[in-house]
Amino acid sequence: MATLEQIASLVEQGKxxxxxxxxxGLIGQPGVRECVRELIAEGMDPLRILNEALTPGIRALGKKFSEGTVFVPELLLAAKAMKAGVEEVMPHLQAGDIKTRGTVLLGTVQGDIHDIGKNLVKMLLEGVGWKIVDLGANVPSANFVASALEHKPDAIGLSALLTTTMETMRDVVKQLRDAEVNVPVLVGGAPLSHAFASEINAHYGEDPQAAIDILDRLLPDAG
Structure with a gap:
């Protein structure tokens, strides 16, 4: 018989x-999809499966990534396993059962086409209940402002991998503040630092798990 703990472990292992x-070591054995189906067939509340198995599993893997004990391939596999579980749960939930944490606007700033880091942040945040508005890569500063005014997110995440695009982040934050968009801005990417983030009035996340931790700290009651 499948258990919530087993599903959380399978998500963490990317099965x-x-x-x-x-x-x-688990080839041929049931994965997240089969175990979720089994618990639903036995009558378990699908919302409980989401909150007590799927979400804890992806959080645990995210923390390991932050600690440097697992790497991008493992994170991608875990996100895929999490998605499979959510696909099984969703048809059994009633409208309004899932309360999202809030909305986060994400994008890679103009001049930078790298989006792997942004996509990892997106997957982890979605896994723990945040709704994501993904603007993609090479996003002009004005588009961040327009999208923020349209979607009214609880937070905004900016990504950049190139040192040449760091200053673009400064411009995005300035334009957001000039437009009176005063929600927290998170920044991440290889060339960044806490000092730079503080200088531009933003919050630095050194890895995808850090984005979760920052939002938990800044917006504990979001949603």
Whole structure:
């Protein structure tokens, strides 16, 4: 019989379903998809599966990534497993059952086409209940402002991998403040630092898990 703890562990290990080839020690064994189906068939509340198995699993893996004990491939596999579980749960939830934490606007600033880091942040934040408005990569400063005014997010995340685009982040933050968009701004990317983030009135996340931690701290009652 499947358990909530087993599903959380399978998410953490990136075991999507029985056909998954990873992890090798679990080849042919049930994955997240099968275990979620089993618990739903037995009558377990699907919201409980989401809150007590799927979300804790992705959080645990995110913390390991932050600690440097797992890497991007493991994070991607865990996100895929989490998505499979959510796909099984969603048809059994009533409208209004899932209360999102709030909305986060994400994008890679203009001049930078790298989006792997942004996409990892997106997957983890979605996994713990945030609604994401993803603007993509190479986003002009004005687009961040327009989208912020349209969607009214609870926070905004800016990504940049190139040192040449760091100053663009400063411009985005300035334009947001000039437009009276005063929600927290998170910044991340290889060339950044806490000092730079503080200088531009933003919050620095050194990895995807840090984005979760910052939002938990700044917006504990969001949603």
């Amino acid at each position: 999507t379903d029985a056909a998954s080839k990873y992890p090798r």
